[in-house]
Amino acid sequence: MIKVGIIGVGTVGASVINILKENADVISARAGVDIVAKSGVVKNLNKDRSSLGIKITDNVDDILNDSEIDIVVELMGGVEEAFEVVKRALKSGKAVVTANKALLAYHRYELQEIAKDIAFEYEASVAGGIPIINALRDGLSANHIESIRGIMNGTCNYMLTKMTNDGVAYDEILKEAQKLGYAEADPTFDVGGFDTAHKLLILASIAYGIDAKPEDILIEGIQNISQEDISFAKEFGYAIKLLGIAKKDGNKVELRVHACLIKKEEMIAKIDGVMNGISVVGDKVGETLYYGAGAGGNATASAVVANIIDIARSGKSRPMLGFDKPMEGKLTLKAPADIESKYYLRINVSDKIGVLARITKIFEENSISIESILQRQSSHDSANLLISTHKAYEYDIQNLISSLEKLEFVNFRPVMIRIV
Template identity: 75%
Template sequence: MVKVGILGVGTVGASVANILERNADILEARAGKKIVVKHGVVQNMGKERGVNITLSTDPMDIINDPDIDIVVELMGGVEEPYALVKKALENGKAVVTANKALLAYHRYELQEIAGDLPLMYEASTAGGIPIIGALRNGLTANHIESIQGIMNGTTNYMLTKMINEGALYDEILKEAQALGYAEADPTFDVGGFDASHKLLILASIAYGIDAKPEDILIEGIEHITQTDVAFAKEFGYEIKLLGIAKKVEHGVELRVHPTLIPASSMIAKVDGVMNAVSVVGDSVGETMYYGAGAGGEATASAVIADIVDIVRGNHGPMLGYKKGLEGGSFELLP
């Protein structure tokens, strides 16, 4: 039996606990061992979580429990989860995280701390889309020529409404907030920062680049107007917020910004809160990955896939490299 502790039993954490219980039989058959959640940690014990697991407010109840094999970190934030994940790894526990901000700033430190211990993070980028596994494993034979994708569902929903229904930015932002797609302070999404964190994670796997959000161009959708939308349509284009990584002669370009895309292209047809990522390899050509980029069940699906891989022993090096690239990693270009 493999015992799991969940740091952060919110929407995603509750879905992880419930899916592990609901699909226990098929998961045991696929993993080869029974997987159970022993403990969960929350900030507010008074809030109903809808789970059948033991809860407390102290993360050390999980970190220091010798019976827990895998720590699932779903707290959000950067420095506090970094300290907890570091301690869990030092205590010999495998870790699964969905925390893109944590990885945007500390992925290389955590890789060094983890060593041969599993540290998995499929759910950190594009929700339920298995893009991390595709880059680390499925496309390992390729030099990656480019990555471009819709990596934030909130902004894609807003732009879709602006393009298809003529909605104004301020109106659709309020609607997105009412639907729960955007936070009360939407800057992280509409400013492009969420997408930048995901892009940096993918770029590390593709190119071995250790860059922070402050090192790359980030532009959001706050200044997109109906005039921009109409201009794009007139010339056969649509506007999408893309995260772009592109290999060029002397290095790699990384950027997040609104982009004019031919209306006939596949990625232009990705609407609403859905995500899509295109990866071009030198051998395979273009591959496309599409699906739900957020939501409790979709993200939990990716978390549990990582848990099952750990139980099976299928984890490999965290960022996909057993040794350094010959000649060093690619240079990040301005």
């Protein structure tokens, strides 16, 4: 019998316990051994959890020092405290399963070194119930990964879908998402792109062996997107999605998170609502697409339990981040300023003679070629210029925005969305 201790018995932790009980027959058949949850750790003992049918404590030592516990499931969240707990579990010889993307975004390589031959699994850390970790480590292991593009945050995808389909303003749909429980009271982690960035860094380590931190990559959210941008996207056949993008370019890998204009006919552009979807392109297999629930108690717990079953089957570790040895010709991170893309800009200007000529001149001075331009009246004395560009460097587009922002007839900082 395999005994499991769960540190963090919230929504996901409770779902893990219930799945282990309710699906015990199929889990035992697939694992070749019975698996039971023995005990769980919570911060607050006042809440009644008697229905779970396991020992509940507020002391992690009750799990970490329990010789009967074979697998520790870390669902406490956070970074540094969780890191210390997981380190202790691994050093005591216990296998670990985690759903903690923030922990892995900062400490995945340290944990790989500590774990060595001890099983450490983390499928639920990216895209909830979608088995993208196993797909990259196992199913696509014969491929050089050319690119990864993912909708990995259901909150942002829900908001952008409603803005597109129902014409709802950003502030209004954010309040609705908070009311429905999709967004936190402080939604910055989701709408600012940081949640997606943590997940992207994990996938990039498996695909490319890249050791980067969130501070090293380009991260932007969806806070500045308006109905004017949605209208432009529709007119030119695009959908707007928040994507995490990893892309190999020679011996460099670019990692970025931001809103994107994507052609509507692409499969990933059709993923709406709270669902997640990740496109992976391998040099031999071509494009594969993974779709499903990216959050929620049962979906995330499903991935956690799948990892527990994997460990129970073999009892051995596999390369945590996908590589038994470093690749020859090691890939390095491309500087954000060197990334190339097409761009869309919304520039709100005073409606005066000569403004358009001045704007186009500044584009020319920054070596950026305009592909299309529309003018939409914003008020009786101002207009929005909606401009798309040919390919340009991130460095040049940021200089352009800084130059435009200083002009006396530009009313506020231009809004920019990259075109994928």
